[in-house]
Amino acid sequence: MSDSAATDAGIVSTARSPDGAAVWVDGLVKRYAEVEAVRGIDFEVATGEVFGFLGPNGAGKTTTINMLCTLVKPTAGAARVAGHDVVRERDDVRRNIGLVFQDPTLDAYLTAAQNLRLHAELYRLEKKVIAPRMRQVLEMVGLWERRSSTVGTFSGGMRRRLEIARGMMHSPRVLFLDEPTIGLDPQTRRSIWGYIGELREREEITIFMTTHYMDEAEWCDRIAIMDHGQIVALDAPEELKSQVGHDRVTINTDDDDAAIAALRERFGVEARVHEGAVTFGVPGGEQFVPRLFDEWDPAHPPIRSVSVSRPTLDDVFMSHTGTTIRDAEEDQAKNRNRMMVQMMGGGRR
Amino acid sequence: MSATTERGAAVGAVGSVAAGADGAAAATPVISVHVPPHSLASELRAIRIVWQRDLIRFVNDRIRIAATLVQPLLFLFVLGSGLQRLSSAGTHGVNLKTFIYPGILCIAVMFTAMFSAASIVWDREFGFLREMMVAPVRRSSIVIGKCLGGATVACSQGIIMILLAGLVHVPYAPLLILAIFGLQLLLAFTITAFGVMIAARIKQMQAFFGVMQMIVMPMFFISGALFPASGLPQWLEILNRLDPLTYAVDPMRRLVFSHLHVSAAARAALDPGVTWWGWHVPGLLEAGVIALLGLAMLAVAIAEFSRVE
Ligand SMILES: Nc1ncnc2c1ncn2[C@@H]1O[C@H](COP(=O)(O)OP(=O)(O)OP(=O)(O)O)[C@@H](O)[C@H]1O
Ligand SMILES: [Mg+2]
Numbered sequence: 001m002s003d004s005a006a007t008d009a010g011i012v013s014t015a016r017s018p019d020g021a022a023v024w025v026d027g028l029v030k031r032y033a034e035v036e037a038v039r040g041i042d043f044e045v046a047t048g049e050v051f052g053f054l055g056p057n058g059a060g061k062t063t064t065i066n067m068l069c070t071l072v073k074p075t076a077g078a079a080r081v082a083g084h085d086v087v088r089e090r091d092d093v094r095r096n097i098g099l100v101f102q103d104p105t106l107d108a109y110l111t112a113a114q115n116l117r118l119h120a121e122l123y124r125l126e127k128k129v130i131a132p133r134m135r136q137v138l139e140m141v142g143l144w145e146r147r148s149s150t151v152g153t154f155s156g157g158m159r160r161r162l163e164i165a166r167g168m169m170h171s172p173r174v175l176f177l178d179e180p181t182i183g184l185d186p187q188t189r190r191s192i193w194g195y196i197g198e199l200r201e202r203e204e205i206t207i208f209m210t211t212h213y214m215d216e217a218e219w220c221d222r223i224a225i226m227d228h229g230q231i232v233a234l235d236a237p238e239e240l241k242s243q244v245g246h247d248r249v250t251i252n253t254d255d256d257d258a259a260i261a262a263l264r265e266r267f268g269v270e271a272r273v274h275e276g277a278v279t280f281g282v283p284g285g286e287q288f289v290p291r292l293f294d295e296w297d298p299a300h301p302p303i304r305s306v307s308v309s310r311p312t313l314d315d316v317f318m319s320h321t322g323t324t325i326r327d328a329e330e331d332q333a334k335n336r337n338r339m340m341v342q343m344m345g346g347g348r349r
Numbered sequence: 350m351s352a353t354t355e356r357g358a359a360v361g362a363v364g365s366v367a368a369g370a371d372g373a374a375a376a377t378p379v380i381s382v383h384v385p386p387h388s389l390a391s392e393l394r395a396i397r398i399v400w401q402r403d404l405i406r407f408v409n410d411r412i413r414i415a416a417t418l419v420q421p422l423l424f425l426f427v428l429g430s431g432l433q434r435l436s437s438a439g440t441h442g443v444n445l446k447t448f449i450y451p452g453i454l455c456i457a458v459m460f461t462a463m464f465s466a467a468s469i470v471w472d473r474e475f476g477f478l479r480e481m482m483v484a485p486v487r488r489s490s491i492v493i494g495k496c497l498g499g500a501t502v503a504c505s506q507g508i509i510m511i512l513l514a515g516l517v518h519v520p521y522a523p524l525l526i527l528a529i530f531g532l533q534l535l536l537a538f539t540i541t542a543f544g545v546m547i548a549a550r551i552k553q554m555q556a557f558f559g560v561m562q563m564i565v566m567p568m569f570f571i572s573g574a575l576f577p578a579s580g581l582p583q584w585l586e587i588l589n590r591l592d593p594l595t596y597a598v599d600p601m602r603r604l605v606f607s608h609l610h611v612s613a614a615a616r617a618a619l620d621p622g623v624t625w626w627g628w629h630v631p632g633l634l635e636a637g638v639i640a641l642l643g644l645a646m647l648a649v650a651i652a653e654f655s656r657v658e
Contacts, residue, residue: 069483094485095384105476109406121398122484123384124391133380171382202379 022206052220098172247285399494441615452574465499466544499541539643549653579621
């Protein structure tokens with residue numbers, strides 16, 4: 001425990017002390033009977049940060065959140081949330097966190113307002129602030145007008161928004177959002193990101209979220225890429241992308257094969273045809289383009305168009321895990337199917 | 350108010366979420382709330398809200414209310430009138446419906462209590478249990494609130510049964526009613542605690558009802574709800590004395606019979622009372638047995654729910 005803190009101190013100079021960080025995790029492990037869901041992760045989240053966990057299905061994101069929110073006991077390692085130990089000071093951790101679980105946890109038979117009131121009572125909010133606070137969070141997610149409707153009549157997006165409002169009801173210092181936008185249409189996803197942005201501006205809050213949408217990870221201040229229970233990369237999205245080390249250049253020509261050969265001979269880059277255009281990666285793509293035109297032999301097929309794009313998080317994920325997130329999920333799905341067949345056959349659980 | 354409608358509109362418009370947010374932020378300061386450390390008062394609040402939730406859900410559930418109203422009528426009149434045709438000779442002139450009234454009251458309360466406890470299994474299936482489990486309150490408060498909620502809902506069933514007493518010639522004597530009310534409340538609590546204890550372990554609805562059926566039906570038949578608890582074959586007598594429901598039905602029947610004008614022979618035949626090795630168990634002790642069982646199961650349920658994971 002202490003030696004891992006010491007080695008990491010060199011990397012994140014100011015940070016590896018448990019005080020002051022909103023979330024501080026050291027060598028956290030969770031082992032279930034059949035799988036090691038989390039295999040020793042270390043990270044920390046500064047107060048006020050939006051921190052994202054990105055990873056395919058089964059990477060261990062939810063398990064990590066469950067340990068941080070005291071619902072699951074770590075097999076090994078330590079973690080502190082809002083300055084409190086998640087094993088020894090459970091009650092203090094719970095007072096200071098808000099949660100939006102991956103699966104819905106509303107009472108569909110109660111109204112929106114009754115759900116929030118129940119929450120307020122469980123979190124022992126002062127009586128006189130309950131009503132105004134409820135109004136505030138409901139207005140934030142645009143559900144104030146629907147406060148007296150039964151949650152059972154809400155659409156999936158409305159329920160999600162209500163859960164976010166509920167998670168905010170008691171002004172938590174750290175808000176955990178496990179896949180807050182999964183299964184929602186792009187518009188609702190955007191508005192949910194709107195609330196999250198709004199939250200950061202209005203309240204002093206740290207947000208810890210998981211997602212497997214690459215585009216959403218871009219909204220985070222920092223992201224950790226998780227795969228098979230381990231963190232394989234952790235940095236700001238821009239940093240991660242620049243660490244990939246190359247930009248993607250795409251050119252259109254009349255003769256792709258000749259162009260690929262020319263690129264190999266003259267510039268030493270391996271290009272391939274991807275979606276009908278010649279694509280290759282080079283460091284500093286913008287500087288490469290002028291050189292490309294200067295040195296492009298008139299004998300080569302003329303270049304009709306060229307575009308340069310920065311590496312995406314997909315490229316980052318690929319460079320760290322060797323697969324795209326989609327492939328990783330397909331593998332997982334296959335495993336899951338196999339497991340399900342086993343379970344039905346073996347009658348386990 | 351107008352700010353609210355504007356915001357409602359802004360959320361709908363693509364891309365204007367942030368703009369709407371800024372407007373609202375400027376208009377209303379953030380209402381500051383904080384969660385104090387836990388205290389006895391806060392635990393009582395948690396118990397109350399968990400209890401209240403069960404009541405709200407019950408009141409909103411018309412089908413359950415209808416079942417609450419119809420179920421006792423079905424039991425009492427269909428079963429009572431049907432059996433009466435067979436056994437009028439053996440009841441010494443006492444209406445069979447009067448005789449089975451305490452037993453039917455107990456079983457009606459028991460079914461309702463089971464159903465209330467089952468809501469924990471629903472809560473787990475539909476995720477709501479996690480909302481309560483992660484709240485900064487003691488698990489014991491949640492379990493106690495749940496048991497009280499179930500007991501209260503089951504109580505409504507008991508009250509309906511008590512209202513029906515006159516129809517089966519049980520007099521509305523205030524003391525009798527009060528005592529019956531107290532006994533059925535105790536039973537409702539104990540059965541809910543039992544159901545909650547089971548629900549801590551059994552996570553699927555079907556399995557839960559399977560287990561319940563396996564336990565509740567025999568309990569009902571063995572308890573003496575439908576027959577007097579004396580002169581039984583030895584094996585049945587042993588089972589009868591082990592069945593907790595026996596100790597709810599018996600004192601209730603004794604109370605009812607003490608308010609009836611019946612012959613000594615009828616009393617001896619129909620209300621012989623429960624004996625332990627020949628010793629007549631007093632009603633208060635019987636109530637104590639129910640209460641003790643309830644508390645023990647509550648304790649187990651709390652321990653089960655307090656384990657992490
Ligand atoms: N209660 C449990 N018992 C046994 N294994 C579990 C349990 N919970 C999770 N696991 C296993 O731990 C691994 C990680 O699961 P986890 O739910 O943390 O993944 P995730 O990253 O949240 O995935 P997703 O994107 O699908 O939500 C999986 O292999 C899963 O099967
Ligand atoms: Mg998950």
